[in-house]
Amino acid sequence: xxxxxxxxxxxxxxxxxxxxxxxxxxxxxxxxxxxxxxxxxxxxxxxxxxxxxxxxxxxxxxxxxxxxxxxxxxxxxxxxxxxxxxxxxxxxxxxxxxxxxxxxxxxxxxxxxxxxxxxxxxxxxxxxxxxxxxxxxxxxxxxxxxxxxxxxxxxxxxxxxxxxxxxxxxxxxxxxxxxxxxxxxxxxxxxxxxxxxxxxxxxxxxxxxxxxxxxxxxxxxxxxxxxxxxxxxxxxxxxxxxxxxxxxxxxxxxxxxxxxxxxxxxxxxxxxxxxxxxxx
Amino acid sequence: xxxxxxxxxxxxxxxxxxxxxxxxxxxxxxxxxxxxxxxxxxxxxxxxxxxxxxxxxxxxxxxxxxxxxxxxxxxxxxxxxxxxxxxxxxxxxxxxxxxxxxxxxxxxxxxxxxxxxxxxxxxxxxxxxxxxxxxxxxxxxxxxxxxxxxxxxxxxxxxxxxxxxxxxxxxxxxxxxxxxxxxxxxxxxxxxxxxxxxxxxxxxxxxxxxxxxxxxxxxxxxxxxxxxxxxxxxxxxxxxxxxxxxxxxxxxxxxxxxxxxxxxxxxxxxxxxxxxxxxxxxxxxxxxxxxxxxxxxxx
Amino acid sequence: xxxxxxxxxxxxxxxxxxxxxxxxxxxxxxxxxxxxxxxxxxxxxxxxxxxxxxxxxxxxxxxxxxxxxxxxxxxxxxxxxxxxxxxxxxxxxxxxxxxxxxxxxxxxxxxxxxxxxxxxxxxxxxxxxxxxxxxxxxxxxxxxxxxxxxxxxxxxxxxxxxxxxxxxxxxxxxxxxxxxxxxxxxxxxxxxxxxxxxxxxxxxxxxxxxxxxxxxxxxxxxxxxxxxxxxxxxxxxxxxxxxxxxxxxxxxxxxxxxxxxxxxxxxxxxxxxxxxxxxxxxxxxxxxxxxxxxxxxxxx
Numbered sequence: 001x002x003x004x005x006x007x008x009x010x011x012x013x014x015x016x017x018x019x020x021x022x023x024x025x026x027x028x029x030x031x032x033x034x035x036x037x038x039x040x041x042x043x044x045x046x047x048x049x050x051x052x053x054x055x056x057x058x059x060x061x062x063x064x065x066x067x068x069x070x071x072x073x074x075x076x077x078x079x080x081x082x083x084x085x086x087x088x089x090x091x092x093x094x095x096x097x098x099x100x101x102x103x104x105x106x107x108x109x110x111x112x113x114x115x116x117x118x119x120x121x122x123x124x125x126x127x128x129x130x131x132x133x134x135x136x137x138x139x140x141x142x143x144x145x146x147x148x149x150x151x152x153x154x155x156x157x158x159x160x161x162x163x164x165x166x167x168x169x170x171x172x173x174x175x176x177x178x179x180x181x182x183x184x185x186x187x188x189x190x191x192x193x194x195x196x197x198x199x200x201x202x203x204x205x206x207x208x209x210x211x212x213x214x215x216x217x218x219x220x221x222x223x224x225x226x227x228x229x230x231x232x233x234x235x236x237x238x239x240x241x242x243x244x245x246x247x248x249x250x251x252x253x254x255x256x257x258x259x260x261x262x263x264x265x266x267x268x269x270x271x272x273x274x275x276x277x278x279x280x
Numbered sequence: 281x282x283x284x285x286x287x288x289x290x291x292x293x294x295x296x297x298x299x300x301x302x303x304x305x306x307x308x309x310x311x312x313x314x315x316x317x318x319x320x321x322x323x324x325x326x327x328x329x330x331x332x333x334x335x336x337x338x339x340x341x342x343x344x345x346x347x348x349x350x351x352x353x354x355x356x357x358x359x360x361x362x363x364x365x366x367x368x369x370x371x372x373x374x375x376x377x378x379x380x381x382x383x384x385x386x387x388x389x390x391x392x393x394x395x396x397x398x399x400x401x402x403x404x405x406x407x408x409x410x411x412x413x414x415x416x417x418x419x420x421x422x423x424x425x426x427x428x429x430x431x432x433x434x435x436x437x438x439x440x441x442x443x444x445x446x447x448x449x450x451x452x453x454x455x456x457x458x459x460x461x462x463x464x465x466x467x468x469x470x471x472x473x474x475x476x477x478x479x480x481x482x483x484x485x486x487x488x489x490x491x492x493x494x495x496x497x498x499x500x501x502x503x504x505x506x507x508x509x510x511x512x513x514x515x516x517x518x519x520x521x522x523x524x525x526x527x528x529x530x531x532x533x534x535x536x537x538x539x540x541x542x543x544x545x546x547x548x549x550x551x552x553x554x555x556x557x558x559x560x561x562x563x564x565x566x567x568x569x570x571x572x573x574x575x576x577x578x579x
Numbered sequence: 580x581x582x583x584x585x586x587x588x589x590x591x592x593x594x595x596x597x598x599x600x601x602x603x604x605x606x607x608x609x610x611x612x613x614x615x616x617x618x619x620x621x622x623x624x625x626x627x628x629x630x631x632x633x634x635x636x637x638x639x640x641x642x643x644x645x646x647x648x649x650x651x652x653x654x655x656x657x658x659x660x661x662x663x664x665x666x667x668x669x670x671x672x673x674x675x676x677x678x679x680x681x682x683x684x685x686x687x688x689x690x691x692x693x694x695x696x697x698x699x700x701x702x703x704x705x706x707x708x709x710x711x712x713x714x715x716x717x718x719x720x721x722x723x724x725x726x727x728x729x730x731x732x733x734x735x736x737x738x739x740x741x742x743x744x745x746x747x748x749x750x751x752x753x754x755x756x757x758x759x760x761x762x763x764x765x766x767x768x769x770x771x772x773x774x775x776x777x778x779x780x781x782x783x784x785x786x787x788x789x790x791x792x793x794x795x796x797x798x799x800x801x802x803x804x805x806x807x808x809x810x811x812x813x814x815x816x817x818x819x820x821x822x823x824x825x826x827x828x829x830x831x832x833x834x835x836x837x838x839x840x841x842x843x844x845x846x847x848x849x850x851x852x853x854x855x856x857x858x859x860x861x862x863x864x865x866x867x868x869x870x871x872x873x874x875x876x877x878x879x
Contacts, residue, residue, distance in 0.1 A: 016380070018373045021373075086303070096306045105563045113552045170299075202528070223645075231406060235409055251407075266394065340750070423741075426772075510771075510772050511771075537649070
């Protein structure tokens, strides 16, 4: 037990090196993608894919996850409210917890198969935006529910008790007391799930995407192009269609979008974690 | 909060209504999982029943050969290769971040690490295709750089954040008393880490490794862009310099061409079933281990 | 407004924004209702159809023609499943596809739109080592693609003993189907790394030394070198080109098709499109892309 110098320093060196390696990898990816910055002209961003631009993928990505979020936000929030507020020790809540854990681990391509079978085939929607919304909403559920649950749990019990003591019903308590406090959690959930699916490709590959020839989807029953799908198509099926720097620019846009969403989510979460820490 | 003071008493009817809706949402979420299992099993069962799935080393839907060995061996080889890199890197980095870095630096360093895990897989596949594949090609003198090694490297980078964040959480939650007791007995910081902290954290770390394994098996887009997709494995499973065809890649490649209801279609769903089984097994094992761990820590 | 109220407002606004985006997409309809035509399938035919679609939409502003690749198999599968209106095919439908079509009541009608030559391509290093284009017989091709011959020195003694890296197309590909039909015997199977689509295969060959593959004539570029194929009847090696394909000297030729479910009715967008492709304007595009125009039209 008396030798401390060499093994200690060896572990220190190795662990420091690996941390540096991880950080360096991140730095390298950023640097590599930034080589596409030169191609980030407004013309590239705003012109159609027919003219070598990426307008449809950008708008398509926004459409896709706006709709998916609109579906999953209320459903996920209500499910979390049920699990924490109405029935914290109930059987359904425990089942929900287990189901969400497993759901979070399901590979995205299996979601694609599921979405294709249920929404495209059985419900007859075909390959369209709506199928993509529904499939992605299913994927986003665990993250949404967990984020809201986390912040609901942080609301001190005393606050609820005070409200009930003042004569409010359970729902009024939830609606006017707990949920407003939980709004940041809902926001985090929304932003985190958006970050998760903004880069999603496998699940929408055969449920929502199609190489459209002209224009943007005009209804939820039209197929859509997203940034991630377009990048995949360019690399696998159409090498040489765009200049290498333009393809890097596309990757850069997607990367920046995901990073922005994820950072926003973490910032919101860190903020209210600090804020609620003061109450307990 | 004090807004509640002015509230009139609500009727119990609206209470039941909302609770019912919320319960339905919860039930619906559970139903999603159930439906996924149901569909995958229903559409995959015909493939199993018809006996076209074999264990031979040929995945050639064109010729009606559905040998699973190619796909299974590829997925496992790539995942194990990825973990071989990301587990040591992730754990030792976690040790560094938790034990060595001061708290302010810790938060600062965690940012790029978490962001690394948030990068979309298609971007990773793209970087792998542009950088890793040519590098492997020139470094090893082989002509076709799309190999298991390329996929393993890409997956390693993708799984390091998982292992790192989970392990650092576990390490940080080792009770202070354990460390203090060890130091009080005269051990150095590093001896404490090696003989007290790490063993205590082992179950949680194991759980994080399992989850990373699950992620590696289930990753689709990044591997399909760099793995090569041959019809059979030309070398033994541990040869990382051969092109491989993981299960997820087979599904993505095959879905477009398979007509709904054809044998190929059902075979792909059967593969999806195998993937589901993997992810459930991994989840179950991970929660089992972490439950045991928290029991251990609570004494 | 209190802090809680503000956050609540922000959350509500975010959700509202999402819903608004969705609602807008339902409301915004540019101009009059458009006629939609969905075309998927062979990547060989894709460049022709893409360009024709562009021209067609210029002539007919109400038309919305959506084109996608995926391979002949995908196109025919989509046609049978009702996902597309026209399938692009670089081979005829196979027996399983016809059976499936009969099951679902789909009547596959083929429209020939062009003639194509399947070019066998190799990485430039092969030609550079030889000092001249590689010349192969159909039998040699068969042995290379089935894996009977694995090293380049077995093919031509002037080449080094490097392993032959074979690239093939994905299952269902029309180019693959036609190629295998032309060079394989009963019971043979091709072994190689699968690439999806002509561009991907060509780029794989261009990027991988000592590799071999096959693409449609319109996809040959400076990154690869073509192989001269032996014509049994004439007793000489033929370079793949438009002239040799048109005259029949080059042995690996095939038709390119558009496939529909039944004959499209007069006045429909599908009919107009097919007629455009078969018109002089459309056939000019065929030649521009690199294929050979078909002057008379045959339907079966």
